[in-house]
Amino acid sequence: MIHYQLRCAKDHGFDGWFKDSASFEKQAKRGLIECPECGGTDVERALMAPALAKRDAAPMPVAAPAPPAGPPAASTEKVAAGRLPAQMLAALQRMRAEVEKNCDYVGSEFADEARKIHRGEVEARGIYGETTDEQAESLADEGISVAKIPWVPRADG
Ligand SMILES: [Zn+2]
Secondary structure, three states, rough: EEEEEEOOOOOOOEEEEEEOHHHHHHHHHOOOOOOOOOOOOEEEEEOOOOHOOOOOOOOOOOOOOOOOOOOOOOOOOEEEOHOOHHHHHHHHHHHHHHHHHHHHHEEHHHHHHHHHHHHOOOOOOOOOEEHHHHHHHHHHOOOOEEEOOOOOOOOOO
């Protein structure tokens, strides 16, 4: 799931969620993405990718770096569940449940643990935990792939 900052021809900014970048392109081309303010369908991505966007310094939960031959990277970002369509929320809740089921929670040790996995110092496995944007960026610089996923409240509350 990818979160894009979108912008219509009248320069209204809004958020969009897509399965992947190809699905965004397809929907945009068909005029299926409407600006919530003016209904315009001439929509394009805002320049900054949210996954790389600078935020305030507050630590942000991230999950599951990909070990070299392991499961795909996943990471988490807290979102306001109320703003998501029910179907989307359900999908994100399933994703959270999968991460919690299959990955070890390592809390603030996330960056260190991701490095150890990357170097083969510990058993390769999926992990999730919290990190800062700075830590996530330096992991990326070291070639360790970490993704952020929206971290919604659990289905069971
Ligand atoms: Zn608009």
